[in-house]
Amino acid sequence: xxxxxxxxxxxxxxxxxxxxxxxxxxxxCKKYNDSKQSYAVYRFIISINPSDITELDATLGNYxxxxxxxxxxxxxxxxxxxxxxxxxxxxxxxxxxxxxLLKPTHLPPLPSYVLxxxxxxxxxxxxxxxxxxxxxxxxxxxxxxxxxxxxxxTEETCPFSEGRFRCIRVxxxxxxxxxxxxxxxxxxxxxxxxxxxxxxxVLGDKQIVEMIDAKILNALKxxxxxxxxxxxxxxxxxxxxxxxxxMTIGNxxxxxxxxxxxxxxxxxxxxxxxxxxxxxxxxxxxxVSDNFKYLLSLTSSSCWRFTAxxxxxxxxxxxxxxxxxxxxxxxxxxxxxxxxxxxADYLDxxxxxxxxxxxxxxxxxxxxLLPRGIRHxxxxxxxxxxxxxxxxxxxxxACSAVLAKGGICYIGDLSSYKKDKLELLQSVLxxxxxxxxxxxxxxxxxxxxxxxxxxQTNFWSFVDVDSSSKKHxxxxxxxxxxxxxxxxxxxxxxxxxxxxxxxxxxxxxxxPVVHHILKKAINPEAKLHKASQQFTTQDYEEFILFARNLxxxxxxxxxxxxQGYYLASRRxxxxxxxxxxxxxxxxxxxxxxxxxxxxxxxxQTVLEEDxxxxxxxxxxxxxxxxxxxxxxxxxxxVFPFDLSDENSLQQRDIYLMQCHxxxxxxxxxxxxxxxxxxxxx
Numbered sequence: 309x310x311x312x313x314x315x316x317x318x319x320x321x322x323x324x325x326x327x328x329x330x331x332x333x334x335x336x337c338k339k340y341n342d343s344k345q346s347y348a349v350y351r352f353i354i355s356i357n358p359s360d361i362t363e364l365d366a367t368l369g370n371y372x373x374x375x376x377x378x379x380x381x382x383x384x385x386x387x388x389x390x391x392x393x394x395x396x397x398x399x400x401x402x403x404x405x406x407x408x409l410l411k412p413t414h415l416p417p418l419p420s421y422v423l424x425x426x427x428x429x430x431x432x433x434x435x436x437x438x439x440x441x442x443x444x445x446x447x448x449x450x451x452x453x454x455x456x457x458x459x460x461x462t463e464e465t466c467p468f469s470e471g472r473f474r475c476i477r478v479x480x481x482x483x484x485x486x487x488x489x490x491x492x493x494x495x496x497x498x499x500x501x502x503x504x505x506x507x508x509x510v511l512g513d514k515q516i517v518e519m520i521d522a523k524i525l526n527a528l529k530x531x532x533x534x535x536x537x538x539x540x541x542x543x544x545x546x547x548x549x550x551x552x553x554x555m556t557i558g559n560x561x562x563x564x565x566x567x568x569x570x571x572x573x574x575x576x577x578x579x580x581x582x583x584x585x586x587x588x589x590x591x592x593x594x595x596v597s598d599n600f601k602y603l604l605s606l607t608s609s610s611c612w613r614f615t616a617x618x619x620x621x622x623x624x625x626x627x628x629x630x631x632x633x634x635x636x637x638x639x640x641x642x643x644x645x646x647x648x649x650x651x652a653d654y655l656d657x658x659x660x661x662x663x664x665x666x667x668x669x670x671x672x673x674x675x676x677l678l679p680r681g682i683r684h685x686x687x688x689x690x691x692x693x694x695x696x697x698x699x700x701x702x703x704x705x706a707c708s709a710v711l712a713k714g715g716i717c718y719i720g721d722l723s724s725y726k727k728d729k730l731e732l733l734q735s736v737l738x739x740x741x742x743x744x745x746x747x748x749x750x751x752x753x754x755x756x757x758x759x760x761x762x763x764q765t766n767f768w769s770f771v772d773v774d775s776s777s778k779k780h781x782x783x784x785x786x787x788x789x790x791x792x793x794x795x796x797x798x799x800x801x802x803x804x805x806x807x808x809x810x811x812x813x814x815x816x817x818x819x820p821v822v823h824h825i826l827k828k829a830i831n832p833e834a835k836l837h838k839a840s841q842q843f844t845t846q847d848y849e850e851f852i853l854f855a856r857n858l859x860x861x862x863x864x865x866x867x868x869x870x871q872g873y874y875l876a877s878r879r880x881x882x883x884x885x886x887x888x889x890x891x892x893x894x895x896x897x898x899x900x901x902x903x904x905x906x907x908x909x910x911x912q913t914v915l916e917e918d919x920x921x922x923x924x925x926x927x928x929x930x931x932x933x934x935x936x937x938x939x940x941x942x943x944x945x946v947f948p949f950d951l952s953d954e955n956s957l958q959q960r961d962i963y964l965m966q967c968h969x970x971x972x973x974x975x976x977x978x979x980x981x982x983x984x985x986x987x988x989x
Contacts, residue, residue, distance in 0.1 A: 319365040337396035346399040348508040349456025380408040404476040441562040445706045446518035453514040463500035481581035482568020513552040517545040544579040558710035560588045592853040611917035633947040641904035644856040648714035653900035658804035659770040680715025684708040702751035712765040722769040737803030802891040807929040866919040876978035
């Protein structure tokens with residue numbers, strides 16, 4: 309025996325003893341032994357810490373990292389000796405029956421161990437461990453594969469025809485099913501055909517997943533500040549046994565695995581045999597720019613001024629400061645209410661506009677501030693669909709809404725979608741899930757399947773008022789303040805958190821907007837306003853990523869104000885036929901708006917002032933849908949006049965305090981059961 313191999317075997321035994329791996333191995337053996345059943349293959353998973361094992365023996369550490377298949381054979385021989393010496397599995401006969409899967413806890417943080425899914429050429433020829441990361445864009449259903457099988461020689465006089473485990477085929481990383489089980493194997497002793505002993509075949513779970521480099525998100529934004537060019541290609545991952553269903557479609561993962569090349573007919577497919585999976589969550593910035601800090605200190609005397617200025621100067625690269633303030637505030641609120649948590653506070657926007665070009669540019673610019681801002685291409689599906697993969701099995705494709713997980717999915721003009729798409733969108737807005745049906749007969753499965761996919765994203769859309777008015781006859785019996793939104797189903801309009809009507813119809817665009825558009829057409833890179841230089845796009849990007857990670861709690865005062873308004877509105881907004889016109893989701897929307905305003909103000913407690921802004925925005929939205937109520941807010945309640953100087957900010961504060969007082973009177977009149985503390989001056 310090679311003395312170096314013998315030394316590595318000794319080191320393996322020492323490492324397993326010190327790391328606790330030997331104890332786990334004995335426990336796994338006990339499970340097999342207690343079953344009293346003979347298997348063709350006994351599979352063991354051994355966790356390896358490359359740092360610890362390299363400290364014990366550098367040669368073995370290097371062998372594991374760069375020759376994992378050969379290193380597994382060393383572990384195999386050590387485990388076989390341990391089983392026989394300690395009589396751990398009585399049914400085990402030969403060393404070939406042991407299958408060892410090495411799982412490194414991590415890899416050295418060096419470029420040579422990183423496999424980039426967008427780099428060229430893709431190094432799939434080295435069967436060693438690599439680390440890679442990307443986003444899951446497609447998932448297959450879980451199917452079976454052969455972990456191992458026993459073969460017997462068909463020649464009766466051959467010793468290999470006896471019932472011992474001499475001819476064992478075991479799955480290797482990257483190997484196809486035909487490499488483990490097929491009919492043309494021959495006996496190594498007499499060259500007679502081998503025949504599988506079917507009762508000893510060991511099956512395991514297998515799932516094929518497609519992953520792509522996270523750079524794909526930049527390509528799906530529709531507009532990006534980053535003008536670099538890169539190559540994008542998806543690669544197949546094989547998840548086996550305990551790793552099946554460990555990935556979720558749309559999530560970002562770091563994986564460790566062994567690349568391989570799978571031959572499928574005349575085509576060769578590069579893939580990765582995964583050994584470990586880790587959910588990747590990039591850390592957001594732990595700071596905001598000095599300019600924002602200074603602005604926050606200047607406006608500390610009021611709970612409303614900071615967010616007012618933020619909205620006023622936001623997106624000055626696209627629209628001049630002071631225009632579309634209500635819409636820009638709503639966009640900022642929606643941006644900070646993005647996360648990948650279950651049961652998150654979502655905030656969807658539906659905009660009624662005649663200025664589709666300006667609004668489209670503004671929304672495009674805004675969603676680029678998030679890592680996951682996706683502009684949905686009209687030619688594809690918004691929600692997951694099923695198709696055949698290269699192997700003929702069913703594969704669920706992520707599509708726009710799932711790729712926008714924890715971000716924004718901008719779906720464009722809502723009136724351009726057909727009825728079935730709108731009904732599906734309505735269902736998703738209500739449940740935040742969608743179901744994919746997989747017919748078994750079509751994809752070679754015995755039974756049909758239904759897979760439920762979570763949709764964790766905010767949706768943005770707009771309706772072109774001019775084009776929609778030409779497509780249908782408008783109603784005549786409108787209530788005061790109500791808009792004609794009959795082109796879109798009522799329940800779908802209610803599904804969006806906020807309905808917003810922008811300030812400037814196209815027939816009378818404000819002079820600053822016209823000048824801005826013309827100057828930008830002449831010089832697209834020019835910074836036309838001082839705000840663009842003081843508060844850059846990167847500043848806003850860092851600010852939003854910081855603000856959205858804040859954990860906020862409702863104060864008792866804010867909670868009472870929100871509940872009081874909700875109950876009062878349910879009483880005043882009702883008719884004798886349909887009951888209350890206020891949807892059940894209105895309370896969630898109010899809380900989401902209030903929390904978003906607190907985040908935007910960089911506070912961790914939702915105050916009454918945040919609740920006032922939330923109520924005004926929702927009441928304005930309800931007025932557009934159903935007409936004015938007893939609260940009677942003006943058409944533009946959050947920004948009733950231009951913000952040009954400190955005096956105008958002071959006037960806005962006085963106006964909002966009056967709104968607050970009016971809201972308290974409204975609650976006292978229509979929801980008397982709610983107790984709200986009022987400060988008498």
